[in-house]
Amino acid sequence: MKSITSIILLLSLGLIVFVSCGDTEEPIEIITDRFDRQDMLTDWADMIIIPALESYNTSVARMASDKDAFIAERSDMHLEQLRESYVNAYLAWQHVSMFDIGKAEEIRLRNYTNIYPTDVATIDKNIASQNYNLELPSNYDAQGFPALDYLLYGMGENNAEVISTFADDNTVTYLDDLVTRMYNLSELVLVDWKTNYRATFINNSGASGTAAVDKMVNDFLFYYEKFLRAGKIGIPAGVFSGNPISAAVEAPYSKIYSKTLFLEAFGAVQDFFVGKSFDGNGQGESLESYLIYMQEQNNTTDIADQILDQWTIATAAADLLSDNLQEQVITDNNKMLSTYDELQKVIVLLKVDMMQSLNIQVDYVDADGD
Amino acid sequence: MAVFRVLFGVIMAISLVRFWYNGWIEELYLLPKMHFHYSGFEFINVPGKWTYLVFIICFVASICVALGWKYRLSILVFFLSFTFIELLDKTTYLNHYYFITVVSFILIWLPAHANYSVDAYKDDTLRSEYIPQWTVDILKLMLAIVYIYAGLAKLNYDWMYRAMPLTIWLPTKFDVPLLGSLMHEKWVHYLFSWGGAIYDLLIVFLLLWNRTRVFAFILVLLFHVLTRVLFPIGMFPYIMIAGTMIFFSPQFHERFMDFIINKLPVNKSTFHNGMSLEHSSIPMVHKIILSSFMIFQLLFPLRNTVLTDNVYWTEQGYRYSWRVMLMEKTGYANFKIVDGESQKRFYVQNDDFLTPLQQKQMSTQPDFILEYAQNLSKHFSAQGHKNIEIYVESYAALNGRQNQAYIDPDVDLLSVTYRELCQNHIIPLYD
Numbered sequence: 001m002k003s004i005t006s007i008i009l010l011l012s013l014g015l016i017v018f019v020s021c022g023d024t025e026e027p028i029e030i031i032t033d034r035f036d037r038q039d040m041l042t043d044w045a046d047m048i049i050i051p052a053l054e055s056y057n058t059s060v061a062r063m064a065s066d067k068d069a070f071i072a073e074r075s076d077m078h079l080e081q082l083r084e085s086y087v088n089a090y091l092a093w094q095h096v097s098m099f100d101i102g103k104a105e106e107i108r109l110r111n112y113t114n115i116y117p118t119d120v121a122t123i124d125k126n127i128a129s130q131n132y133n134l135e136l137p138s139n140y141d142a143q144g145f146p147a148l149d150y151l152l153y154g155m156g157e158n159n160a161e162v163i164s165t166f167a168d169d170n171t172v173t174y175l176d177d178l179v180t181r182m183y184n185l186s187e188l189v190l191v192d193w194k195t196n197y198r199a200t201f202i203n204n205s206g207a208s209g210t211a212a213v214d215k216m217v218n219d220f221l222f223y224y225e226k227f228l229r230a231g232k233i234g235i236p237a238g239v240f241s242g243n244p245i246s247a248a249v250e251a252p253y254s255k256i257y258s259k260t261l262f263l264e265a266f267g268a269v270q271d272f273f274v275g276k277s278f279d280g281n282g283q284g285e286s287l288e289s290y291l292i293y294m295q296e297q298n299n300t301t302d303i304a305d306q307i308l309d310q311w312t313i314a315t316a317a318a319d320l321l322s323d324n325l326q327e328q329v330i331t332d333n334n335k336m337l338s339t340y341d342e343l344q345k346v347i348v349l350l351k352v353d354m355m356q357s358l359n360i361q362v363d364y365v366d367a368d369g370d
Numbered sequence: 371m372a373v374f375r376v377l378f379g380v381i382m383a384i385s386l387v388r389f390w391y392n393g394w395i396e397e398l399y400l401l402p403k404m405h406f407h408y409s410g411f412e413f414i415n416v417p418g419k420w421t422y423l424v425f426i427i428c429f430v431a432s433i434c435v436a437l438g439w440k441y442r443l444s445i446l447v448f449f450l451s452f453t454f455i456e457l458l459d460k461t462t463y464l465n466h467y468y469f470i471t472v473v474s475f476i477l478i479w480l481p482a483h484a485n486y487s488v489d490a491y492k493d494d495t496l497r498s499e500y501i502p503q504w505t506v507d508i509l510k511l512m513l514a515i516v517y518i519y520a521g522l523a524k525l526n527y528d529w530m531y532r533a534m535p536l537t538i539w540l541p542t543k544f545d546v547p548l549l550g551s552l553m554h555e556k557w558v559h560y561l562f563s564w565g566g567a568i569y570d571l572l573i574v575f576l577l578l579w580n581r582t583r584v585f586a587f588i589l590v591l592l593f594h595v596l597t598r599v600l601f602p603i604g605m606f607p608y609i610m611i612a613g614t615m616i617f618f619s620p621q622f623h624e625r626f627m628d629f630i631i632n633k634l635p636v637n638k639s640t641f642h643n644g645m646s647l648e649h650s651s652i653p654m655v656h657k658i659i660l661s662s663f664m665i666f667q668l669l670f671p672l673r674n675t676v677l678t679d680n681v682y683w684t685e686q687g688y689r690y691s692w693r694v695m696l697m698e699k700t701g702y703a704n705f706k707i708v709d710g711e712s713q714k715r716f717y718v719q720n721d722d723f724l725t726p727l728q729q730k731q732m733s734t735q736p737d738f739i740l741e742y743a744q745n746l747s748k749h750f751s752a753q754g755h756k757n758i759e760i761y762v763e764s765y766a767a768l769n770g771r772q773n774q775a776y777i778d779p780d781v782d783l784l785s786v787t788y789r790e791l792c793q794n795h796i797i798p799l800y801d
Contacts, residue, residue, distance in 0.1 A: 034554055206545040207543070240716055242709075297554070298537055298770055300770055300772070347702065348765045348773055351702045352701060352702050352765055352773040353767055353773050356538065356698060356700040357538075357770070358542075359538050360542075362700075368464060368602055
């Protein structure tokens with residue numbers, strides 16, 4: 001009877017040996033056909049995120065120098081020049097906003113750069129009192145692009161009126177402070193990516209709640225849902241309030257850029273998804289290629305195609321919008337609502353199917369499961 | 371029995387400290403603006419900062435249980451405080467928390483302090499070296515129920531033939547030492563699926579039989595350590611490892627306790643008094659309570675068979691039935707508030723009300739969806755909205771299938787009961 005015990009012990013020993021042998025001999029061939037999360041992170045950093053930050057930084061620098069020129073000589077020409085670089089910087093921002101990770105997350109770049117609708121009362125109060133701290137959360141909506149939109153377009157009916165408000169030195173100081181701050185923040189984030197965070201990001205290539213891929217995907221989804229779908233379209237269209245809120249569109253004072261800004265951001269989202277490099281000349285590993293890889297592994301449905309198809313439909317709906325989304329909300333809000341609906345349909349694919357396929361948890365408390 | 375009591379108390383104490391240390395009290399109980407209640411326990415609400423006090427009480431009770439000091443009172447307090455914590459929000463339901471509640475309930479009625487306890491040390495009328503066999507066997511039975519029902523639950527199409535959800539989970543464990551590179555291999559997913567099912571079904575029998583016990587315990591160690599490495603399941607593996615030690619012989623337990631006692635300034639011979647606790651000295655009430663409870667435990671996990679065709683999709687009878695690690699379900703639920711008269715409508719941003727974890731749980735479980743709708747109705751009517759109707763556009767994906775519509779989007783959630791919702795308004799899963 002002793003023999004039974006020994007046989008079983010031998011068997012279990014064999015099992016252990018079998019298991020431990022299995023992984024010492026085989027892996028070399030296997031690793032090569034595995035989807036490499038680190039490659040994807042590297043491509044994201046080098047082909048998309050850092051170039052986008054560089055472009056943003058450059059365009060904000062340009063805006064800063066145009067601001068100086070305008071302050072030196074408050075002419076019609078210099079105002080137009082500043083407005084032009086403001087629009088360019090705002091467009092460049094649409095490629096950066098979704099990367100709320102690393103330094104950008106730490107310093108809350110997005111909150112200090114693009115919270116709208118801007119709070120005109122606070123801006124006026126800040127200008128009048130000259131006593132303000134832009135680092136306070138209560139001043140989120142009194143700075144960044146939305147505040148610039150008000151300063152450069154909203155303070156008068158025409159250029160002459162706008163320029164006349166800059167006769168007040170307090171207003172000039174406020175403009176100066178806002179632009180300088182935006183430049184400093186963009187510089188901070190860019191430098192950190194280049195000197196420090198890139199390595200952290202790329203090397204955090206595991207799979208857990210805190211791994212870079214999981215975090216980036218969550219940030220991406222959050223951006224798509226909150227800032228693109230809701231912020232730019234849904235909230236002004238009244239999806240969450242019952243009544244349209246036309247004042248809640250992005251850049252309402254300059255009027256004609258709200259659709260362009262939305263399309264720029266929407267394009268950036270799609271580029272990120274397919275891994276298109278920022279300069280447009282290359283293609284890296286991406287959520288799309290990851291999804292296709294998993295699809296081939298598990299014989300599941302073509303989620304990536306479905307997402308892209310639906311985005312094409314959403315783009316077609318968005319094309320029907322007027323350049324001035326505020327006007328669109330007031331005159332024919334149904335076009336806003338139908339754009340919203342098409343954007344919304346992708347959420348299910350992204351949040352349910354993509355997340356399940358890649359086994360990424362929607363930003364979760366790091367709690368136990370069973 | 372004493373070993374079980376001591377380890378149970380110690381592991382519980384560690385779990386509670388860990389829970390607090392991880393900031394979960396705040397995250398899971400204090401921060402959420404609304405909580406999901408267990409049906410029948412709607413009156414239990416988070417007592418604000420007092421929640422910390424409940425945890426302290428629970429912690430002290432678990433230490434007292436380990437020491438066997440004022441055992442009856444402390445295990446009762448432990449059971450009540452622990453269960454109270456669990457009842458605060460069903461978002462945090464885990465099978466192993468339920469297991470703890472169940473075991474602590476059983477322990478209330480068992481003489482687990484009859485030896486190697488402060489109580490027994492002080493009171494020589496209580497102190498007994500031997501206790502009736504059935505008091506130990508009842509715990510074995512409880513473990514058997516857990517394992518075997520967990521094993522039976524694994525015998526379903528997804529688990530056995532599609533190796534789901536392990537096929538989804540394992541490939542992202544590529545950074546696990548040694549085994550990482552195997553984790554995307556299809557055969558590994560099947561091996562783990564089948565191995566897990568066979569383990570769950572057979573382990574109790576291997577533990578019961580003298581000759582295979584040591585081998586079985588090695589398997590227990592391997593299995594639970596592996597699950598600990600691969601999955602975020604907290605203290606559960608340790609609880610089960612400690613729990614299965616109940617299957618070892620009385621001699622083993624005696625040596626284990628003597629080993630501990632020898633470290634203490636207590637003479638171990640005090641506890642070797644040769645006395646036995648008579649079966650008849652255990653109150654009849656306890657026996658009746660325990661036997662009816664065990665019958666309940668045998669039957670209750672099977673209730674899904676009369677309730678639903680697909681327990682994983684409808685989730686009827688999913689809880690309290692030892693369905694562990696069995697599904698990957700992701701969902702999305704978008705709530706529409708409609709004024710029934712003017713037909714004006716708007717959508718709800720769930721993160722205004724729920725934490726990410728609550729949203730995750732809510733979106734795949736009908737009872738959560740219904741309760742959330744009812745809470746939304748209260749919230750918006752307090753805001754002055756009238757004639758409120760609430761509809762949900764919800765989608766869920768189960769075990770790697772593409773998402774499917776989940777709840778009928780045309781049913782006003784405020785007009786149905788939970789039973790009606792489940793019976794008539796869950797859109798069936800198709801493959």
